[in-house]
Amino acid sequence: MENDNHTKIKRSTLDNLKFVFRYIWKWDKSLLYICGFNSIFIAVAPFIWILAPKFLIDELMGIKRVDILIKILLVTLLISAVTKYFIAYLAGAYRMKMSNIRFKFIDVIHEKAMEMDYKHTEDPDVLNAIRIAWRTVSNPHRGIGGILQKIFTILGSLAGFLGYIAIILTLNPLILLYLVVNVIIIYFINLKVNEYEKSQEGKRTEYFRKSVYVSSTMSDFQYGKDIRVYSMKDLLLRKKEYFDKIRTDISEDIESKRYRSDVIDAVLLLLREGIVYGYLIHRVVTGSLTIGNFTMYVATIGGFALWMGNLMKDIAFVKTNCKYVGDLRDFLDIKDEEKVKEPLKVPIQKPYEIEFKNVSFKYPNSDNYIFKNLSLKIKPGQKLAIVGVNGAGKTSLVKLLTRLYSPIEGEIYLNGININQFDQKEYYRLFSIVFQEIKMFAFNVTENIALKDKNINHERVKESARKAGIKEKVDSLEKGFSTSILKVIDEHGIELSGGENQKLALARALYKSGEIVVLDEPTAALDPIAEHNIYLSFNELIENRTAIYISHRLSSTRFCDVIAFMEEGEIKEYGTHDELMEKDGKYASMFNIQSQYYKEENMSKEAAGYGI
Numbered sequence: 001m002e003n004d005n006h007t008k009i010k011r012s013t014l015d016n017l018k019f020v021f022r023y024i025w026k027w028d029k030s031l032l033y034i035c036g037f038n039s040i041f042i043a044v045a046p047f048i049w050i051l052a053p054k055f056l057i058d059e060l061m062g063i064k065r066v067d068i069l070i071k072i073l074l075v076t077l078l079i080s081a082v083t084k085y086f087i088a089y090l091a092g093a094y095r096m097k098m099s100n101i102r103f104k105f106i107d108v109i110h111e112k113a114m115e116m117d118y119k120h121t122e123d124p125d126v127l128n129a130i131r132i133a134w135r136t137v138s139n140p141h142r143g144i145g146g147i148l149q150k151i152f153t154i155l156g157s158l159a160g161f162l163g164y165i166a167i168i169l170t171l172n173p174l175i176l177l178y179l180v181v182n183v184i185i186i187y188f189i190n191l192k193v194n195e196y197e198k199s200q201e202g203k204r205t206e207y208f209r210k211s212v213y214v215s216s217t218m219s220d221f222q223y224g225k226d227i228r229v230y231s232m233k234d235l236l237l238r239k240k241e242y243f244d245k246i247r248t249d250i251s252e253d254i255e256s257k258r259y260r261s262d263v264i265d266a267v268l269l270l271l272r273e274g275i276v277y278g279y280l281i282h283r284v285v286t287g288s289l290t291i292g293n294f295t296m297y298v299a300t301i302g303g304f305a306l307w308m309g310n311l312m313k314d315i316a317f318v319k320t321n322c323k324y325v326g327d328l329r330d331f332l333d334i335k336d337e338e339k340v341k342e343p344l345k346v347p348i349q350k351p352y353e354i355e356f357k358n359v360s361f362k363y364p365n366s367d368n369y370i371f372k373n374l375s376l377k378i379k380p381g382q383k384l385a386i387v388g389v390n391g392a393g394k395t396s397l398v399k400l401l402t403r404l405y406s407p408i409e410g411e412i413y414l415n416g417i418n419i420n421q422f423d424q425k426e427y428y429r430l431f432s433i434v435f436q437e438i439k440m441f442a443f444n445v446t447e448n449i450a451l452k453d454k455n456i457n458h459e460r461v462k463e464s465a466r467k468a469g470i471k472e473k474v475d476s477l478e479k480g481f482s483t484s485i486l487k488v489i490d491e492h493g494i495e496l497s498g499g500e501n502q503k504l505a506l507a508r509a510l511y512k513s514g515e516i517v518v519l520d521e522p523t524a525a526l527d528p529i530a531e532h533n534i535y536l537s538f539n540e541l542i543e544n545r546t547a548i549y550i551s552h553r554l555s556s557t558r559f560c561d562v563i564a565f566m567e568e569g570e571i572k573e574y575g576t577h578d579e580l581m582e583k584d585g586k587y588a589s590m591f592n593i594q595s596q597y598y599k600e601e602n603m604s605k606e607a608a609g610y611g612i
């Protein structure tokens with residue numbers, strides 16, 4: 001997780017706490033008040049049953065006044081009941097508010113995940129970082145939720161500290177010293193175990209993420225066909241088992257370390273109890289301690305040791321969990337590529353001219369250049385077809401144009417201005433794109449076309465669907481344009497065919513009505529009639545916009561003004577269909593191979609009496 005844009009910064013516990021509290025203060029101050037009051041009650045609660053027995057026993061061993069005994073008992077019960085009530089009430093209020101705070105932190109993570117540079121989304125380190133960040137806020141008892149709980153318990157405990165010390169000092173300062181040393185040893189043992197657990201978190205999260213991926217694949221409808229037809233059940237189960245085994249091994253290792261620390265804890269406790277009880281009994285036997293005081297000291301020392309042990313564990317917990325907060329901050333601090341300080345307005349004069357000038361590019365974490373010194377100009381309103389074999393770099397070109405990735409060298413210009421100069425969001429608005437892998441959302445048809453849920457122009461949605469050739473199908477559905485796609489959110493949702501999805505994606509691009517149209521294999525899944533109709537209305541769809549059309553069906557490129565034939569990241573041939581055919585180069589050869597196939601097919605159909 002330590003590349004140029006994603007570095008781990010060492011942050012102090014205090015700094016991480018400040019980060020958490022700054023957000024909570026911004027979102028819901030009342031949570032801090034609740035925690036503050038809670039810590040006061042937590043501080044008071046243990047002393048009620050430390051002091052009350054002393055007064056009761058002293059009275060019982062002395063004058064035995066019934067009215068006084070009843071008063072002590074009633075006051076004690078009342079204070080105890082009130083304290084318990086408030087602790088329970090505040091705990092409930094805390095849980096509710098803390099959930100909201102955690103949801104807000106989760107939103108912060110999601111926002112970052114959706115806004116960061118696209119290139120980060122394929123980086124496994126970043127994917128792990130998202131998971132770790134998510135774990136920091138998703139569990140109410142760990143990460144931020146746990147820190148907040150503990151920090152106020154710690155404050156409450158510190159307030160009670162003075163009470164315990166005052167009582168124990170009246171017995172013997174050495175006892176206090178002994179107890180403190182005892183507990184500090186426990187603190188360091190705990191801290192070591194927690195830090196070990198933290199050090200394993202990266203690996204544990206990595207395998208958790210892998211296991212979750214396989215789990216979700218196993219129950220994902222989209223993979224269901226392959227899983228069944230290729231009998232993939234065992235393969236997937238084995239993979240999941242392998243990932244889970246590594247996770248479990250890490251957890252077992254941590255648990256065994258925790259177990260050892262608990263054993264040391266128990267031995268120290270036994271020693272402590274033996275020594276302290278022995279000393280107290282000795283004092284009673286020699287007559288220097290009353291039974292009332294004996295009871296009070298036993299309760300105080302037991303309470304103090306327990307309290308201080310918990311306090312130390314809580315501090316160790318906060319210290320370790322603040323490191324998780326550090327992970328969350330590392331994720332939020334992942335740097336995007338530097339943007340221009342004062343972005344330019346996207347020019348309004350259209351249609352747009354696009355120019356790639358000496359562009360070189362390779363994907364992050366890869367040494368292979370996809371393009372070297374690529375230059376290409378698309379004139380205003382021109383329709384460019386890009387063709388070429390698989391992996392030639394056609395889609396990569398679109399990713400660069402849309403600023404999903406940036407060139408390593410060279411520039412891309414829009415109307416003569418470097419596209420990096422524009423505000424990214426405004427620049428995105430220019431594009432109507434149909435990507436090669438079509439993704440539908442589990443929302444209704446209208447939302448899938450408009451890609452928003454407010455201020456939708458329903459007429460335009462229908463018109464776009466009509467032009468894309470999907471309106472008839474949608475109208476035939478019981479709920480028409482309100483029908484949900486996929487069944488993830490709505491059990492009555494529908495599953496569209498590959499071609500129908502492609503038409504819907506086309507309708508989406510038409511609805512957006514961006515000034516630059518990019519169609520990456522838009523008809524690959526369409527039946528010949530639908531494809532033919534799209535070709536017929538191609539000019540109507542695109543109007544006079546600048547357009548890039550990527551296709552393997554070379555016949556479709558005739559609708560474009562100019563064709564670029566790509567191979568190994570280079571434009572090997574460039575010209576109109578007729579020019580390239582005349583050149584008799586690779587394009588012509590590819591075109592002839594395809595048309596030969598059609599011709600042969602037609603001939604055999606003719607021979608079979610189809611008479612086409």
Ligand SMILES: Nc1ncnc2c1ncn2[C@@H]1O[C@H](COP(=O)(O)OP(=O)(O)OP(=O)(O)O)[C@@H](O)[C@H]1O
Nearest residue numbers: 122363366370388389390391392393394395396397
């Ligand atoms: N995210 C990525 N990381 C690393 N390499 C990638 C990535 N995406 C694509 N590539 C590689 O870049 C090369 C060009 O891919 P691209 O998708 O641009 O090809 P294409 O011409 O559109 O292919 P096709 O006709 O199959 O769609 C391929 O070799 C591919 O493996």
